[in-house]
Amino acid sequence: MTNDDDVVLEVRNLSVEYGSGPGAVRAVEKVSLSLRRGEVLGIAGESGSGKSTLAFAMNRLLRPPGFITGGSVRYRAKSGQEVDILDMTGEELRTFRWAELAMVFQSAMNALNPVLSIRAQLADTLRAHRGRMTRKEEHERIIELLRLVGISADRASAFPHELSGGMRQRAMIAIALALEPEIIVMDEPTTALDVVMQRQVLAVIMGLRKRLRFSVIFITHDLSLLLEMADRIAVMYAGRVVELGASSELYKRPRHPYSYGLLHSFPTIRGPRIELTGIGGWPPDLRSTPPGCSFHPRCLHAQDPCRSRVPVLAPPSGETARQVACLLHEAAGIGRVPAELAGQS
Amino acid sequence: MTQLTTKTGLQPDDRTPVLEARDVTRYYRTGAARARSTVVRAVDGVSLALYRGEITALVGESGSGKSTVARVLSQLERASTGTVILDGRPVRRRGLRWYRRYARQVQLILQDPFSSLNPTHRVDYVLGRPVRIHGYARHSDAVRQEILRLLEHVELTPARQFAEKFPHELSGGQRQRVAVARALAARPEVILADEPVSMLDVSIRLSVLNLLRRLVTESDAALLYITHDIASARYFAKTTLVMYAGRLAEGGDSEAVTQNPAHPYTRLLIASAPDPDRADAADQSEDSGEPPSLARPPKGCRFHPRCPHAMKVCREQVPARADLDSGHWVHCWLYLEHDNADDAADRSLQRPSQPGDGHDISR
Numbered sequence: 001m002t003n004d005d006d007v008v009l010e011v012r013n014l015s016v017e018y019g020s021g022p023g024a025v026r027a028v029e030k031v032s033l034s035l036r037r038g039e040v041l042g043i044a045g046e047s048g049s050g051k052s053t054l055a056f057a058m059n060r061l062l063r064p065p066g067f068i069t070g071g072s073v074r075y076r077a078k079s080g081q082e083v084d085i086l087d088m089t090g091e092e093l094r095t096f097r098w099a100e101l102a103m104v105f106q107s108a109m110n111a112l113n114p115v116l117s118i119r120a121q122l123a124d125t126l127r128a129h130r131g132r133m134t135r136k137e138e139h140e141r142i143i144e145l146l147r148l149v150g151i152s153a154d155r156a157s158a159f160p161h162e163l164s165g166g167m168r169q170r171a172m173i174a175i176a177l178a179l180e181p182e183i184i185v186m187d188e189p190t191t192a193l194d195v196v197m198q199r200q201v202l203a204v205i206m207g208l209r210k211r212l213r214f215s216v217i218f219i220t221h222d223l224s225l226l227l228e229m230a231d232r233i234a235v236m237y238a239g240r241v242v243e244l245g246a247s248s249e250l251y252k253r254p255r256h257p258y259s260y261g262l263l264h265s266f267p268t269i270r271g272p273r274i275e276l277t278g279i280g281g282w283p284p285d286l287r288s289t290p291p292g293c294s295f296h297p298r299c300l301h302a303q304d305p306c307r308s309r310v311p312v313l314a315p316p317s318g319e320t321a322r323q324v325a326c327l328l329h330e331a332a333g334i335g336r337v338p339a340e341l342a343g344q345s
Numbered sequence: 346m347t348q349l350t351t352k353t354g355l356q357p358d359d360r361t362p363v364l365e366a367r368d369v370t371r372y373y374r375t376g377a378a379r380a381r382s383t384v385v386r387a388v389d390g391v392s393l394a395l396y397r398g399e400i401t402a403l404v405g406e407s408g409s410g411k412s413t414v415a416r417v418l419s420q421l422e423r424a425s426t427g428t429v430i431l432d433g434r435p436v437r438r439r440g441l442r443w444y445r446r447y448a449r450q451v452q453l454i455l456q457d458p459f460s461s462l463n464p465t466h467r468v469d470y471v472l473g474r475p476v477r478i479h480g481y482a483r484h485s486d487a488v489r490q491e492i493l494r495l496l497e498h499v500e501l502t503p504a505r506q507f508a509e510k511f512p513h514e515l516s517g518g519q520r521q522r523v524a525v526a527r528a529l530a531a532r533p534e535v536i537l538a539d540e541p542v543s544m545l546d547v548s549i550r551l552s553v554l555n556l557l558r559r560l561v562t563e564s565d566a567a568l569l570y571i572t573h574d575i576a577s578a579r580y581f582a583k584t585t586l587v588m589y590a591g592r593l594a595e596g597g598d599s600e601a602v603t604q605n606p607a608h609p610y611t612r613l614l615i616a617s618a619p620d621p622d623r624a625d626a627a628d629q630s631e632d633s634g635e636p637p638s639l640a641r642p643p644k645g646c647r648f649h650p651r652c653p654h655a656m657k658v659c660r661e662q663v664p665a666r667a668d669l670d671s672g673h674w675v676h677c678w679l680y681l682e683h684d685n686a687d688d689a690a691d692r693s694l695q696r697p698s699q700p701g702d703g704h705d706i707s708r
Binding site for chain 2: 046047164166194195196197198199200221222223224225227228251261262265266267268269270273276277278279280282283285
């Protein structure tokens, strides 16, 4: 259902820093991604990998001390018109946000206004962008939106605290859908929910995507969720994308040692019970990222060049659909690729 | 990678538990005016036993009462009714000196290592206090030696460097290891770990779990692993107990509970767990409801409003324990004799079905 050329959002060499001068922390470093129309693009990463910063930067929501230090985020509308989100003026941004690109945040309790009913918050969104609506049209639209996400019409006048966590997250999704955006960015939308509720909210998202055909950027630390939901996955580590590929390929044949480690970090409910080790060492401290490949201190296959040369995100030999940032896979290789990362199972 | 083998120990009945809860309840009273106050039954009639050198998992969603069980077992709170039994003797609460002795035997590890460590104290102070309080070392040299030993035990090396650090200088995984070391400083017989890895990064979780498992084996302590992640219970614990709305729903060997779940709630939990091999995430769009309010829990089986197999008897009577094979048990009317003849059709479910059959749960 996705077309390779039909790119709706193109992120090029986007860099974000917190603070300035010598103490600046590079949270996102030269990230390039493309989101195709109708696709679910997963971004997986641990705390400090820059995944949320990336989402905020794409939507120009960063607040000081966070600054975009370079790159471009091009949005291509259905009409074929292209704009760079980073060049927009305040007024342009205001009409663009939510109408074209909406966001669902992790904590619905904090993202919703506690003193306004769900109906009032939906009406706010509609009025701000679609001024000319009659009372009746507005009411019908609100009921329709709530029905889409599985909230019954009689809950429209409920306040956020009267809803359960799962219901609140659904209300957030309804607000995101209000203006029929082309892209919805979801930042850990189900992390605060219990597994059963998480499954229900995910089912709502995936069902809506099939019907309404928007694109999703789904950000989470839970790779096992993405493997199930996403068409493609970008794995981030210390501010960089280290592997990008179709989720089925990534699951069966991870090529980056970090992706391999992540895949072997969560026990599964089915299949044989095998001894798992996780990834040794500690997550990187962004104030002093290691030189060279930032994963090298934790990598089982690290060699001398890894400590000084920064790997480039590029297709590994023998594959075109995937990109990996690892010296093991570079054309002028640094040695034999270990069997588990070789790509042929 | 090696295949994990389940230890074929003695049957539970033949051994003596270190710590046991018998029919423990914990009620909370809420609301200001006495006439209008309601009683929340956070834990209702829970019995469980912990054995030396063994890991028992307690699995449940938020609000199921699993953390309250840990608080009662650690005697931070008293049970409303029921008994806690330590080393075969019923626990009777008496003053601070008694509590200190109890805490020496039963230690609690909390979920959030960012708030369970005092930010104004260095690691050596955090670990030195329990060492002194419980009298394992008196002179500062000996205390220092013990602190370094503990840090090495939880794989925080070089220990000398870690001893000097403040909590904010450590990553989440390192802090949780300090919290584990602090629990170990008392040389406990029982460790209660309340969601010990759920705040940690995915790549770090297993190393902390594997560390806990090694420590349990080495020290022969009993470990209660409280979690919402049933897949990690399967990986980590010998026995798994599933809790729902303040009551235990099912229990037994972890492999049996996760591979042949008997209770409809356990099946729902397993069907909801992320599974990369599942074809389509949108397939399970059935609304499976939400846990009940514990101020007004449903009559009979507390799962019946969400249960696809609910019968008349489920709405009226609390199901007793039904024993399946080899220590696997369940609180569910599907496995019990009851009078309702018109419910006979549903009894075909008695055959344990495969956990993969999603349609069992979603109707």
